Amino acid sequence: MYHPAHAPTASAAIALPAMAGKTLFVAGEPCEQVYQLRRGIARAVARSTEGDRQVTAFFFPGDEIGLPISDRYRFSAEAVTDLLYVCRSRHRWYEALMRSCREQGESLPSIVSEQDSMLWRGIILGRHGVASRVSAFLLMIAERLPRIEERWLLFSLPQIDIAAYLAISPESVCRTFRRLREMKLIAMPRRDRLAILDRERLKAVASGAAQIG
């Protein structure tokens, strides 16, 4: 059915749909709701003053988007694929937070999860070399992509969004995918199919220890 994430889930609620490309909320708006993703992939988008658009995070089923820890959203959220999601009010989210805080012995998993995604992007962007960034990215999201069969994952992210996330050009993303395919580290028979063939060597590339091509 659906599978229980680390954050408390109001599973009785009916999930709402959103089409690919739709904006869930915009940075700067007062945050009255927190969104929990049930199906599909969403992205966090930051726009600086001059049209400079960056994708700062991707969200997957189970993730909570737009935690109301501040009074306003700190990024915009958009649907990458078609989505299903549920909303909870700011107030109810806080009640759940307090409860889970007491029960789980003083830790705040939902907040850690959001923070990790930001910390991770910083660390990936801190690496030098396109191959390193792309490989690290693949290893990161491979764990969250839905599995089709044996080793095939449903990989429905446009390269454009990957490029905006990794702060490299779409052409470089494409070229790097090709090299990784040629080296048999990954397989991508179709646009939306991915398989990690050699996790160890991919890790080596991600850490900068191994070269490409």
Place this chain on the structure above:
Amino acid sequence: MYHPAHAPTASAAIALPAMAGKTLFVAGEPCEQVYQLRRGIARAVARSTEGDRQVTAFFFPGDEIGLPISDRYRFSAEAVTDLLYVCRSRHRWYEALMRSCREQGESLPSIVSEQDSMLWRGIILGRHGVASRVSAFLLMIAERLPRIEERWLLFSLPQIDIAAYLAISPESVCRTFRRLREMKLIAMPRRDRLAILDRERLKAVASGAAQIG
């Protein structure tokens, strides 16, 4: 006496000293304490598997370091300059969190602060061009550096650490500083003195709208 920052402050406690370079805590250790900085500058350091060292954040007086939202520290913390700091136990921090949460109408400023620092680094690293990164960095920290007189700030960060934060080479940091000086956007008569001479143009460079040299 008791001076209400965004996070409750136990100002009666005697501040502890730490020499420049000392490690406050190491990533992965269970976090039993949260550190509040009173004086000096500290850095967050992330090490990936293979000696790859990145500075993921800088901390300034008033900041809390190592929030125990997880059960283990997610980065290491080191003193950049000589420090004064106070410690609070995990448990007392949670009590204060709960209290401030109720009083301040459901928002968590200390957590927002930590998250913002990570979000910001990601956005700065997402920009292309060394000039852009350095300028954005200067604008960001200028607001937190202690003021000596009129427009002079005490700028006690080694360029090595700036380079590790911005994920560029120390040489590039140095060259960019020189160009910014030549363009009269900033002034640095000494290693540890900084003045922002033309904030608007510096913003233009940071956003990528203006070129350098």
Place this chain on the structure above:
DNA sequence: CGGCCCATTGACAGGCATCAAGTCCGGTGG
């Protein structure tokens, strides 16, 4: 005074962004 670390400057090579075409694919309408 000497040693060390950091900052500085120059020369050079390589990587990646950019520009420009061309291809593939799904969707739409005839």
Place this chain on the structure above:
DNA sequence: CCACCGGACTTGATGCCTGTCAATGGGCCG
């Protein structure tokens, strides 16, 4: 069913940026 179209992906050629290496300068401390 097919022709068309637009967006995303692919591929190649080119130039700039920036990392790297190397050497020098400068401040601090012992």
